[in-house]
Amino acid sequence: MNASQKKAEDLRSARWFAPDDFRSFGHRSRVMQMGYGPADWVGKPIIAIVNTWSDANQCHAHFKQRVDDVKRGVLQAGGFPLELPAISLSESMVKPTTMLYRNFLAMETEELLRSHPVDGAVLMGGCDKTTPGLLMGALSMGLPCIYLPAGPMLRGNWKGQVLGSGSDAFKYWDERRAGRLSDQAWQEMEAGIARSHGTCMTMGTAATMMGIAEAIGFTLPGASSIPAADANHIRMAADCGRRIVQMVWDDLTPAKMLSRKSFDNGINVAMAMGCSTNAIIHLVAISRRAGHAVTLDDFDAASRRVGVIANIRPSGEKYLMEDFYYAGGMPALMATMQEHLHTDALTVNGQTVAQNIEGAQVYNDDVIRPLSNPIYAEGALAVLRGNLAPDGVVIKPSACAPHLLQHTGRALVFDDYPALKKAVDDPDLDVTGDDILVLRNAGPQGAGMPEWGMLPIPTKLLKAGVKDMLRLSDARMSGTSYGGCLLHCSPEAYVGGPLALVQTGDTITVDVPARRIHLNIDDAEFARRQAAWKPLPRRYERGYGWMFGQHILQANEGCDFDFLETSFGAPVPEPVIY
Numbered sequence: 001m002n003a004s005q006k007k008a009e010d011l012r013s014a015r016w017f018a019p020d021d022f023r024s025f026g027h028r029s030r031v032m033q034m035g036y037g038p039a040d041w042v043g044k045p046i047i048a049i050v051n052t053w054s055d056a057n058q059c060h061a062h063f064k065q066r067v068d069d070v071k072r073g074v075l076q077a078g079g080f081p082l083e084l085p086a087i088s089l090s091e092s093m094v095k096p097t098t099m100l101y102r103n104f105l106a107m108e109t110e111e112l113l114r115s116h117p118v119d120g121a122v123l124m125g126g127c128d129k130t131t132p133g134l135l136m137g138a139l140s141m142g143l144p145c146i147y148l149p150a151g152p153m154l155r156g157n158w159k160g161q162v163l164g165s166g167s168d169a170f171k172y173w174d175e176r177r178a179g180r181l182s183d184q185a186w187q188e189m190e191a192g193i194a195r196s197h198g199t200c201m202t203m204g205t206a207a208t209m210m211g212i213a214e215a216i217g218f219t220l221p222g223a224s225s226i227p228a229a230d231a232n233h234i235r236m237a238a239d240c241g242r243r244i245v246q247m248v249w250d251d252l253t254p255a256k257m258l259s260r261k262s263f264d265n266g267i268n269v270a271m272a273m274g275c276s277t278n279a280i281i282h283l284v285a286i287s288r289r290a291g292h293a294v295t296l297d298d299f300d301a302a303s304r305r306v307g308v309i310a311n312i313r314p315s316g317e318k319y320l321m322e323d324f325y326y327a328g329g330m331p332a333l334m335a336t337m338q339e340h341l342h343t344d345a346l347t348v349n350g351q352t353v354a355q356n357i358e359g360a361q362v363y364n365d366d367v368i369r370p371l372s373n374p375i376y377a378e379g380a381l382a383v384l385r386g387n388l389a390p391d392g393v394v395i396k397p398s399a400c401a402p403h404l405l406q407h408t409g410r411a412l413v414f415d416d417y418p419a420l421k422k423a424v425d426d427p428d429l430d431v432t433g434d435d436i437l438v439l440r441n442a443g444p445q446g447a448g449m450p451e452w453g454m455l456p457i458p459t460k461l462l463k464a465g466v467k468d469m470l471r472l473s474d475a476r477m478s479g480t481s482y483g484g485c486l487l488h489c490s491p492e493a494y495v496g497g498p499l500a501l502v503q504t505g506d507t508i509t510v511d512v513p514a515r516r517i518h519l520n521i522d523d524a525e526f527a528r529r530q531a532a533w534k535p536l537p538r539r540y541e542r543g544y545g546w547m548f549g550q551h552i553l554q555a556n557e558g559c560d561f562d563f564l565e566t567s568f569g570a571p572v573p574e575p576v577i578y
Contacts, residue, residue, distance in 0.1 A: 005249045008043040012143070015577055016117035017041060023577055027117070041080045045248035047241070048118035049074075049081055050109055050138075052130045054088035059127035059206065060150055061197035062228055066237045070122050070148065073241020079248070081241065084112045091128045091206070097450035099476065100548060102129040102136075102282075103561050106289075109137025115575060119143065120248040122240050126150025126199045126228075128479070131209035132282035135218060139254050139289040140566065144247040146348045147218040148240045149210035151228035152321035153198030163193045165200030166480020167314045170454065177425075178462040198228025201321040203312040204479030205276040212283060214330050215269035216262040217347035221356040225329035227322050243349060252350060260292045261342035265353065267299055268340045271306040271379030272333060274315030276479025277394050277487050280381065285558030291566050296383045296392045296556050300515065303379025306340050308398050309333065309369040314482040315398040316375050319367045327367035331360035336368055384486070386517040387526065388498050388508065391490035391556040393472070397512055399482035401468035405512040408520075409436040409470055413504045416441055417452055424458045431458050433466040436508050440499045441536065443474035443492025444552045444559050448545075453477035453487040470510060474499055474555070486510065486517065488555035494536060495554075501529040 009018065016027045031041065049070050053063035067083055074081040086108050089098045113121055123134040126149050138145040156163030172189060175181045199206035207224075214224040220240065226233045263283065270279045280299050287294040310333060311319050324333075334341060335357040343354035362368045369375060376398035383392045397405060412435050414420040420439055423429055431437075437455045441447065455471040470484040474492035477485050491497030498519065502508070507520045519526070540546040551561040562568060 006251050011045060011248070012119045013041070013046040013117040015574075045079045045119040045245050046117055047074045047079045047081050047244050047248070048113055048116060048121040049083045049124065050086050050112060050121055050134060051083055051124045052086050052088045052105075052127070052134070053124070054090070056093045057088040057090035057127060058092065058194070058197065059090065059153075059199045060088060060124070063124055063150065066148075066234070067124065069234050069237035070124070070241040073238035074245060076238070077242040077245035079241075079245035082116070082118065084116065086112065086134075089127060089129045089133065097448045098129040099450065099559065100448035100545070102133045102559070103548075103564060104544065105130065105133030106136035106140070106564065109134050110140045113138065113141040113143055114572065120244045121145040122244050123147045124150070126206055126210060128205040128209065128278070131206070131213055132286055135213065135286050136289045136560070136564075139286065140564065142253055142255060144244065144252050145218075145254065146220070146240050146244045146247065147213045148237055149213065149219060149224045150206075151198050151210075151226045151230070151233050152201040152207055153194060154196040154227060154229055155201060155320050155322050156193040156195060158189050158192040162320065163189065164202040164313045164320050164480070165193065166204055166478050167202050167482060169193060170481060174457065174462050177456075177459050196229045200480055202314060202480045203274050203276065203310065203316075203321070205278040206479070207321050208270060208273060208276040208279050208479055209282055211273050211330055212266045212270055212275075212279060215334065216266040217257055217345060217353075220349055221347070222329050222331050225321060225325045227325055230325075247348065250350065252348070254290065257346045257348065258290050258292065259345060261345040263287045263290070263292050263294050264298075265341050265345055267294060267302045268306050268337065269334060271302050271381070272308060272337050272340070273310045274308040274312060274376070274380045274398055277381060277396050278476055278479055280394055281476070281488065281555055281559050284556070285560045288558055288560065289566055296394075299381055300383040303381050306337065306379050307371065307374030308376040308380050309336060309371060309374050311367050311369060311375050314480060315380055315396070323364070323367050327364040328360060328362045331357050332362045333368050335360040336362060337371060339371070382512050382515060384510070384512065384515050384517040386519075388502070388517050388519040389489045390498070391554065393489045393517055394487045395485065395512060396482070400484045404468060404470050404484040404510070406510070407434075407470055408507055408509045409434050411436050411438050411502050411504060411506045411508050413438040413440070413502050420455060424456045426458075427460050429458050429460060431461065433461055433469050436470040436472055436510075438499070438502055439471070439473040439475060440493035440502070441474070443489070443494055444554060445539070445549050446474065446492055446494030446536075447539070448548065449476050449555065449559060451476050451478045453485050454481035454483060455485070472499075472508065490554050490556045492554065496533055496535065500533055501526065
């Protein structure tokens with residue numbers, strides 16, 4: 001141990017176990033009640049393993065075993081591991097939306113770490129909201145921590161055809177709605193599209209956020225792209241356990257590791273990956289917790305500079321995350337785009353980005369393209385503003401039909417999802433492919449901001465061969481989705497944002513190159529509608545939902561709770577022990 005390293009008596013956990021007093025006697029005796037002895041913890045860093053496993057989370061099914069690999073690494077490095085379960089947040093199972101509970105996980109993570117006798121943490125996540133929730137909570141607590149990504153599942157397969165999570169589900173559901181897919185084929189696809197544990201293997205929100213976690217420095221090099229079923233994932237988990245022990249001795253906290261450069265790297269890597277639109281909300285929230293706030297303008301500026309070079313669906317046409325890993329994974333992508341990175345930024349292994357990507361190679365340059373041959377010349381996301389979205393609306397141009405990037409269409413407005421769902425299957429619906437479907441009251445306060453934003457194309461249009469149309473909402477959409485979807489419209493309709501004022505028959509102009517969206521009514525009519533607007537009843541009258549509605553911020557601010565942001569008040573002190 002060198003002179004700059006923390007000493008055993010300075011460990012945070014020593015406050016619980018080292019004093020010769022009655023309370024510490026109780027702490028030691030209760031640990032011994034579990035079969036441990038002083039040799040297990042005396043003079044050793046105690047490592048929390050925050051595990052988001054549950055029987056209801058398919059993406060984290062392997063975490064029940066993988067936590068033992070983390071413990072093995074902690075023990076090998078001379079630490080004492082303690083598993084602390086946290087809310088699991090299965091994207092496909094939790095209703096009405098996991099977005100309602102991302103901040104719940106962030107609060108739970110922060111308070112688990114604060115209230116327990118731990119010196120550092122391994123954060124086990126992957127399914128969409130678990131990555132930001134864990135990082136947000138850990139940042140607020142400030143202990144040394146390392147993120148262990150669940151990794152993507154294996155490629156889907158149906159009759160010899162590769163299937164991608166979400167993207168092919170949406171695609172073939174439209175085929176089924178149009179009457180072109182049988183019951184048997186649909187059931188076969190259900191069994192083939194998700195063949196192993198792990199997250200969605202398209203460049204959805206899970207893959208995006210795991211990749212961003214690596215880009216900003218929270219994972220070991222290459223960890224974010226290892227498939228969950230690969231034996232390398234087991235070894236990586238043990239490596240996380242070993243590394244966190246040394247991070248505690250080195251006192252390598254997020255505050256010492258992260259800088260604004262870290263978050264610029266996260267944004268630029270997100271653009272190159274062809275990221276999920278949800279990256280904006282989550283990275284804004286994470287950065288504000290870290291005290292290095294990024295904004296929608298930072299994303300939009302990056303999108304002008306950095307092209308999409310990861311040829312992964314849905315922005316790409318062919319490949320999935322398993323292919324990305326075999327092509328060199330995140331280190332190869334970051335090496336390819338290093339001119340857009342701050343390579344002196346520090347990471348959890350104590351080394352810089354430059355050191356981590358040195359020697360990284362691309363093994364398939366159609367999967368990870370050179371900067372001179374991107375699959376989309378500008379970045380994955382664009383932020384539009386105008387009288388309809390003064391605080392921004394987000395679109396994924398790389399996954400949108402090109403003819404829709406500059407378009408004026410008639411609005412067809414729905415106040416809630418049930419009305420939309422009923423209408424889109426109506427064979428007599430008055431709609432054309434040039435219209436713009438509008439869904440409102442689906443934002444943070446209106447509905448918890450579920451992934452409703454990929455509004456279904458009306459069945460009559462699907463049967464007529466329409467593959468894409470503009471769809472506008474204050475909701476989010478799955479990162480595995482695609483199409484001309486305008487999302488996160490801010491401020492949301494539920495709080496009186498301009499989206500609440502749109503009427504069926506109005507025309508809306510969308511100009512992605514100019515970053516503009518405009519409701520084509522004059523100022524007098526706009527003011528008249530604004531004056532006539534009346535708020536809807538509250539969604540929740542008690543409980544967590546009530547608290548959510550009272551404190552949730554808008555999409556452009558990251559949808560954190562106002563009282564959880566770092567800027568809200570003085571830092572929380574360490575717990576008293578009497």
